Amino acid sequence: QGELVESGGGLVQAGGSLRLSCTASGLMFQSYAMGWYRQAPGKEREFVAAISSAGGRTSYADSVKGRFTISRDNAKKTMSLQLNNLSPGDTAVYYCARASLTRTWPTTIGDFGAWGQGTQVAISS
Numbered sequence: 063q064g065e066l067v068e069s070g071g072g073l074v075q076a077g078g079s080l081r082l083s084c085t086a087s088g089l090m091f092q093s094y095a096m097g098w099y100r101q102a103p104g105k106e107r108e109f110v111a112a113i114s115s116a117g118g119r120t121s122y123a124d125s126v127k128g129r130f131t132i133s134r135d136n137a138k139k140t141m142s143l144q145l146n147n148l149s150p151g152d153t154a155v156y157y158c159a160r161a162s163l164t165r166t167w168p169t170t171i172g173d174f175g176a177w178g179q180g181t182q183v184a185i186s187s
Contacts, residue, residue: 064086064087064088064089064176065086065087065088065178066085066086066158066160066176066178067084067085067086067178068082068084068156068158068178068180068181069082069083069084069085069181070082070083070181071155071156071181071184072184073184073185073186074148074183074185074186075185075186076148076149076150076185076186076187077148077149078148078185079144079145079146079148080144080145080183081142081143081144081145082098082142082143082145082156082158082181082183083141083142084098084141084142084143084158084178085139085140086139086141086160087139091136091139092115092116092136093164093165094115094160094161094165095112095114095115095160095161095166095168096112096113096134096141096158096160096161097109097110097111097112097113097132097158097159097160097161097168097174098112098132098141098157098158098159099157099159099171100152100154100155100156100157100183101154101155101157101180102153102154105154107157107171108123109123109171110122110123110126110130110143110156111123111126111130111132112132112167112168113133113134115136115164115165116136117133117134117136119167120132126152129146129147129148130144130146131143131146132144141158143156145183149185150185150187151185152183152185153183153184154182154183155180155181155182155183156180156181156182156183157177157178157179157180159174159176159177159178160174160175160177161173161174161175162174163175
């Protein structure tokens with residue numbers, strides 16, 4: 063099944079930017095839709111963005127539209143999330159996720175079958 067490893071988190075000031083990366087090991091990365099979720103302290107894990115297996119379709123939570131950009135490089139088995147114009151409300155642990163089934167579009171958190179360990183993003187005001 064492989065492994066997902068996130069990187070790129072950190073502490074930045076409000077208005078700043080970060081770029082998160084997710085590196086996948088194992089076969090068939092190019093066959094799965096991928097996504098990013100985040101979880102703030104005391105809150106449920108929430109959807110951030112998703113990208114189809116070939117990268118032609120993307121989806122964003124309303125709270126991040128216009129500020130975050132999801133992308134992937136299937137040759138390198140990596141997925142990225144560019145975070146711009148960050149605010150304290152974006153503070154959370156960000157998780158990389160892979161859809162459970164190949165060539166499907168995940169619509170709920172239950173449609174993701176593999177998760178990374180998460181990377182912390184903290185925004186200071």
